Amino acid sequence: MRFGIIGTNWIADRFLAAAREVQGFELTAVYSRTEEKAKEFAAKYGAAHTFTDIGQMADSGLIDAVYIASPNFLHAEQSILCMDHGIHVLCEKPAASNAREFRSMAKAAKRNGVVFMEAMKSTLLPNFQAIQENLPKLGKVRRYLASYCQYSSRYDAYKRGELPNAFNPSLSNGSLMDLGVYGIYPLVVLFGKPDAIKASGVLLESGADGEGSILLQYPDMDAVIMYSKITDSSLPSEIQGENGCMAIHGISQPHKVEIRYRDGSTEDLTKPQSEHTMAYEIREFVGLIEAGLSESPTNTHERSLLTLEIMDEARRQIGLVFPADQQ
Known part of the structure; x- marks a missing residue:
C-alpha cells in the first residue's frame, strides 16, 4: 500500500520505525513545507517522491493512503483535501481542533468512500x-x-x-x-x-x-x-x-x-x-482498507467525536480558545 506522509517531525520518525513491522506498507511520498526537509526525510526512508504542495501530492495519483503528522490546527484542512482526492487518511491525535472540524472530516470520509481514522494508538x-x-x-x-x-x-x-x-x-x-x-x-x-x-x-x-x-x-x-x-x-x-x-x-x-x-x-x-507501539494503529488502518471497511470498530468516528466534544467543553470552562474555534 502506497503511503504518503505529511510532516517530518519526531513523531513521523517513530511512525516509520513502527511501519517496518506492517506487511505491505510502502512509503512513496513525503510532504514538507521546505524542499530541503522533504528530500532529506525521503532519502532517510527511501521514498521516491517529495512535495512542498499538499494539493499536488493529493492529485499525483502516487499514494493510496496518507499519515498526517502536522500541527493540530492543520489536521482538518489537510485530511479533507486528501479524502476529497480519494485518499485514505490516518490522522495523528487529536484528530481535529474541535468537534465541529471533526464532523466535517467524518462527512468527507463518507462522501468519498475512504477510511478515516484517528491515530490513537493506546x-x-x-x-x-x-x-x-x-x-x-x-x-x-x-x-x-x-x-x-x-x-x-x-x-x-x-x-x-x-x-x-x-x-x-x-x-x-x-x-x-x-x-x-x-x-x-x-x-x-x-x-x-x-x-x-x-x-x-x-x-x-x-x-x-x-x-x-x-x-x-x-x-x-x-x-x-x-x-x-x-x-x-x-x-x-x-x-x-x-x-x-x-x-x-x-x-x-x-x-x-x-x-x-x-x-x-x-x-x-x-x-x-x-516496543514500536504505533505498529498496531498502522496495522488496524491498513487492515480496514484491505477489508473494504469504512472505519475502525475501536477508534470509531463516534468515539473520536465524543472525545473532542468533552475537550471542547473542558476548554470552554477554563477559557481556552483556539483560532480554529472562530472559523
Missing part, C-alpha cells in the same frame, strides 16, 4: 485489550483515574521567552490536546458519554494551558483525568471497582496492567507487545 494495544477483557473482574466500577503529567522538553525554552509549538495555542496545542486526550479517549471507549463535566486548568501567558484536571460524572461512577506539560508525575492510572483496583502503567501506551484485589492478592494481566 486503545489498539494488546495491553488495552487486557484492560477491556478483565474489567468485569473488578465488580462494580466506581472510579476511573487517568494521569499523564510529563514536563515538556520545550517548557524551559518557553520560560526563556520563546514560543515553541507545544505552547502555541494558534496551533491548537497545549496540555489538554497533547496529553489530556490520552486519558479521555480510553474513558470514552470503556464507559461512553458522561452525564456531566467539570474542568479546571492553568493558562500560561501565551494562552495555552500548562496543566489541568477534568472530573466527569457517570450514573454510578466518576472519572478523574489529570494532565500536565509543566510538571511530572509517577502515578499510575487506575480503574477502581468494588472487588479491586486495576493499575495501568502508562496511560498513553500501557506497558503493564495488574489487578490488586481487596483480599491482598494480585493478578498480572500484562500481554506481550511490540
